[in-house]
Amino acid sequence: MSGVVIIGAGHGGSQLAISLRDEGYDGAITLIDAEGELPYHKPPLSKTFLKQSDARPMPLRPASAYDDREIERIAGRASHVDIVGRKVALESGQRLSYEHMVLATGSRNRSFAAWPKASNVFSLRSLADAYALRAAMMETRRVVIVGGGFIGLELAASLRSTGRDVVVLEAADRVLKRVAAAEISAAVEAVLEEMNVEILSNTQIINVDCREGRVIGIETNRGRVTSDLVVVGIGADAEVRLAHSPSLATDNGILVDPALRTTSPGVWAIGDVANVMSRENGTRLRIESVQNATDQARHVARCIATSRVEPYQSIPWFWSDIGPAKLQIAGLSSGSTERIVRDEPGRLAVYHLRGADLVAVETINNPAEHVLARRLLAASAKPTAEQIRQGPQVLRMLID
Numbered sequence: 314m315s316g317v318v319i320i321g322a323g324h325g326g327s328q329l330a331i332s333l334r335d336e337g338y339d340g341a342i343t344l345i346d347a348e349g350e351l352p353y354h355k356p357p358l359s360k361t362f363l364k365q366s367d368a369r370p371m372p373l374r375p376a377s378a379y380d381d382r383e384i385e386r387i388a389g390r391a392s393h394v395d396i397v398g399r400k401v402a403l404e405s406g407q408r409l410s411y412e413h414m415v416l417a418t419g420s421r422n423r424s425f426a427a428w429p430k431a432s433n434v435f436s437l438r439s440l441a442d443a444y445a446l447r448a449a450m451m452e453t454r455r456v457v458i459v460g461g462g463f464i465g466l467e468l469a470a471s472l473r474s475t476g477r478d479v480v481v482l483e484a485a486d487r488v489l490k491r492v493a494a495a496e497i498s499a500a501v502e503a504v505l506e507e508m509n510v511e512i513l514s515n516t517q518i519i520n521v522d523c524r525e526g527r528v529i530g531i532e533t534n535r536g537r538v539t540s541d542l543v544v545v546g547i548g549a550d551a552e553v554r555l556a557h558s559p560s561l562a563t564d565n566g567i568l569v570d571p572a573l574r575t576t577s578p579g580v581w582a583i584g585d586v587a588n589v590m591s592r593e594n595g596t597r598l599r600i601e602s603v604q605n606a607t608d609q610a611r612h613v614a615r616c617i618a619t620s621r622v623e624p625y626q627s628i629p630w631f632w633s634d635i636g637p638a639k640l641q642i643a644g645l646s647s648g649s650t651e652r653i654v655r656d657e658p659g660r661l662a663v664y665h666l667r668g669a670d671l672v673a674v675e676t677i678n679n680p681a682e683h684v685l686a687r688r689l690l691a692a693s694a695k696p697t698a699e700q701i702r703q704g705p706q707v708l709r710m711l712i713d
């Protein structure tokens with residue numbers, strides 16, 4: 314039986330390969346990479362990449378980092394997994410045996426199934442998507458972005474800064490509603506409006522006007538919006554297609570236990586695709602962020618290399634750059650019962666409490682406070698609302 318086979322060479326898969334060797338694992342490591350690129354940073358695709366016509370992908374690490382660690386990289390797509398025989402089949406026909414298999418297949422953008430096929434409708438997930446969008450942008454004056462989530466808003470700011478007219482259609486009454494406090498949404502909307510991005514919230518799409526294979530207009534409950542190019546950014550689903558062939562348990566991702574093991578022995582899942590059971594209360598959580606993918610990768614590498622299986626524990630954190638607004642989130646705000654807002658010139662901090670517990674902190678243009686928040690959360694500090702209002706100096710005293 315040979316080594317570890319990792320399916321997906323994004324942020325999680327590539328980190329896992331490197332960490333396995335760094336943890337002392339001496340078996341074979343194979344990284345299967347559907348994109349066929351040297352693993353690269355995804356976040357710049359919606360931020361800097363589109364602004365420069367000659368920007369190249371930013372590799373996560375040089376090719377030598379994999380070669381020096383004797384990590385075999387195979388360009389190709391895994392098409393089938395045989396759990397009983399512990400084998401992975403690739404579309405090329407190649408078959409690989411494994412002792413451990415790690416699914417790091419990421420997520421897949423949602424799309425509007427009922428929309429007609431059109432050559433000027435894009436979404437952004439991979440480098441190939443980014444190249445296609447950048448090429449199409451050259452001919453474009455007016456872009457409509459459907460969806461006011463992180464990626465949609467980052468794109469709105471990037472495209473606006475290249476001189477395009479940009480309209481964002483958001484179904485909810487504010488952008489980022491699913492992921493951020495109302496004060497954060499308001500601050501981000503203000504930044505975008507300052508850039509002359511038009512944000513149409515409470516907007517439902519009624520019909521899409523497609524002529525000669527191009528969407529030229531979108532009918533909404535707020536009127537018609539014309540477009541040269543449309544980007545759909547309405548969220549993503551876990552990329553679980555491969556998990557269906559071996560019948561791994563899935564439900565909004567591949568179900569894993571608190572140590573990130575799937576329901577089949579020797580099979581693990583990490584990153585966007587993993588729906589993790591909390592060891593405290595049995596609830597499940599699937600997170601889409603770079604930190605989540607890389608920290609889970611380091612955890613699984615340690616478990617495999619040391620043969621010691623322990624629960625994964627990490628304070629989640631996330632960032633998003635929307636034009637000049639650097640948004641950072643530490644912790645998880647779901648179920649919070651109170652929020653305390655400190656709005657200072659040019660920066661913002663929103664603290665979420667659940668009862669007496671601090672559960673999350675969202676900041677804008679406030680990196681020092683974000684770092685402090687991560688330390689407070691890691692220490693399970695219990696600041697009072699009054700201490701939070703008094704600011705970082707007082708909060709620091711709780712942990713220093």
Ligand code: FAD
Pocket residue numbers: 320321322323324325326345346347348355356357358359389390391392417418419420437438439464552555583584585586600601602603604606630631632633634
């Ligand atoms: P990915 O990095 O997506 O890698 C999965 C890989 O698996 C892909 O390369 C895919 O092609 C491959 N794959 C899938 N199926 C197969 C198969 N059958 N065989 C072989 N390979 C396969 N997060 C942040 O924290 N901050 C940000 O600012 C931020 N910005 C983002 C901007 C964009 C445009 C995008 C798309 C994402 C952004 N994210 C950001 C999210 C972050 O990139 C993801 O959460 C992270 O990449 C997840 O890592 P992963 O390893 O789980 O999946």
